[in-house]
Amino acid sequence: MNQTAYNPDEVVYRPRGGLTGRVQKHFARRLGVTPLKIKLDRPIITFSFDDFPKTAMELGAARLKARGWRGSFFVSGGLAGVSNHHGDLFDPEDLEALQADGHEIGCHGYSHLDASRLTAEAVASDAARNRAFLKEAGLHRAPASYAFAYGEATPQAKKRLLETYSSLRGVQPGINRGIADRGLLKAMPLDGGEAGLKRALAAVKEVRRNPGWLIFYGHDISKSPSEWGCTPEFLDVVLHAVEQSGAQVRTQSEALKAILARQ
Template structure:
């Protein structure tokens, strides 16, 4: 005699799912996209592109910055203070002098969490505290440094974290692969991985064409910039292709801080 399956209880079963470590950050990240924490209508006069570098690898601070300079551009480097001057599994990280040189060259320094923690292993309050620690560290390099923009480590957000970050940062960048256009959420900016294992020139062309069609803002992110990049980085050739392709379409290249002003999203606090 077969036994009937127990009835599904929405509250009980969802609570149980929420407690599973592997599901909690994924559910939170999905929910983050359903709540527009910092709505803004884009009012830019021409399409935009931004190039951002996470963590930051020494090769990004050198080869990446050099390629941007060759195209008359600057980028946004989201620094995680605890990684500065260290070695990771895939690359050597930028040291203090590298970060200072980026600042002097006109690049934007953005904020990661100091210990590269994400919503998968820390509460929103812990992450917010980490951003304060990171800011203090970065200002030991340049006391007057403005740090207005954040990037979610591993691209993981949550509704509660977005709300908390909105009290401190002008924007927070995710890893949602879309062109920003029309009405956007400043605390969940979309961005594409500029990584050799995930991106091709043909896909870059489609992304930039979409930015032109929508008068939108395409943001790219990567980690290292090397002839043999890590799984999370790009080759100089791929970065150069994206820069050249944007120029050919008349797309203006700007770091995150400048692009926010160009879309009319002036900071009010």
């Protein structure tokens, strides 16, 4: 199916719901799995931000760096300079500054497309366009990690993208442990207000009790966040819990390397 690029002036796009959406997600998660064996004595936690709003850099990256940590920022080149429901999004010059600071710049597809509605080749082509954008923006390292926009994938897209990227992330809630899918890693959101904060803290507690790889993903950070964002206080509470957990905090690509090294 054809799908146009994300338009920030239109109503916020939402992936398919209902029975069709549930079936699609089931197949994406169950088929085309690339096994990743995860056996850790000490948990690993990754903080990632999608799209990404300037507040994720100004309030998110800064908070991570203050603790000696770094995060993964997933970029859609077509959103550079855009203002939308997340606020003002990144400018190209922000990318070099983040990478120079040690943060990871990952690929989120150039046009922020729903991969479940596209052929695998169309998804790969859009990702290649994004890599070209990142190179043009002055990034000296090609992205090693990919995050599916909206968390939507297909078995075919997972396999195709793993030809280029070392790992792919979705948005299915959970902790990666045992045998995970390298082509659709689970992640926990940094959103949802008080209920979302409780879920995030429960995930930190759980990964401390039973070590695995916990990936957080967020968007905007502000006093009045979007549906997919959080307040600075929300993030501070989660960061404090992670500090207390004794977990290693690594970017997505660094975490994967550490896990593979144990094999």
